Amino acid sequence: MSATSTNRLRDLAQILFFALFVRPFMALFIGLRVRGREHLSVPDPFVLVANHSSHLDTLSLLSLFPLGRLRHLRPCAAADYFGRNRAVLWLSRTLFNILPIARENILPEDHPIQRMRRTLESGESLLLFPEGTRGKGSEIGELKAGVAYLAEQIPGLTIVPAYLENMARALPKGEYLPVPFFCEVRFAPPRRLSGTREQMLGQIRDDMETLRHG
Numbered sequence: 001m002s003a004t005s006t007n008r009l010r011d012l013a014q015i016l017f018f019a020l021f022v023r024p025f026m027a028l029f030i031g032l033r034v035r036g037r038e039h040l041s042v043p044d045p046f047v048l049v050a051n052h053s054s055h056l057d058t059l060s061l062l063s064l065f066p067l068g069r070l071r072h073l074r075p076c077a078a079a080d081y082f083g084r085n086r087a088v089l090w091l092s093r094t095l096f097n098i099l100p101i102a103r104e105n106i107l108p109e110d111h112p113i114q115r116m117r118r119t120l121e122s123g124e125s126l127l128l129f130p131e132g133t134r135g136k137g138s139e140i141g142e143l144k145a146g147v148a149y150l151a152e153q154i155p156g157l158t159i160v161p162a163y164l165e166n167m168a169r170a171l172p173k174g175e176y177l178p179v180p181f182f183c184e185v186r187f188a189p190p191r192r193l194s195g196t197r198e199q200m201l202g203q204i205r206d207d208m209e210t211l212r213h214g
Helices: 003-030 037-041 056-062 067-072 086-096 112-121 146-153 197-212
Strands: 033-035 046-050 073-078 099-101 125-128 158-165 184-187
Touching (some): 056 073, 056 158, 112 125, 112 146
Parallel strands (some): 046 125, 046 158
Antiparallel strands (some): 158 184
16 A cells, blocks of 8 residues: 555544544533634644643644644654554554654654654644643643744744643543543634743743633
8 A cells, every 4th residue: 555545544534533533522521612713723834832731632622623634733742652552653643643752862863853843844733732741730830942942943933822721620640531521722812932942931821821811
């Protein structure tokens, strides 16, 4: 089977998974509410940045995009977790189109920032959790500088800030079975970052904190 045919089958599998399972699950079981959905209409490539507290976060965010656009969205995910065996890696790439990011034993030629940059330059968009790991509760943890590095290297890069509420209650860290709990996703208007890396991270945090108290 050619690479083109394989990619088409993968794209179809992802579309069917979200259409038949993820979207009904989010609407009926989680009762997902959305504020600022219109801000997702930005053209590729862009970086969507959000707080992270649950495995439901990626599902929730991807479920809000048109099905035909999923193939252009690459959630950044820890390679040591989502690539821990071939089956998990295959499912993660097929159903979620993840971009595996190394957190240890990083080689210069495969540095996470450069992988993300190449992905953006190819015309695909990133879903990035700048806290770097799942937090606890509603507080926003320390933001890693990766998104600021990307903004430095790609002038004019569009950033879409988001805040997810109650995901940790619906599926807490360490749990595998979700419970019904109304959750909400809030989006801020797209922005372009400026200033030093610290100032860029401050701009993102300000947006996310505004959304958190929204």
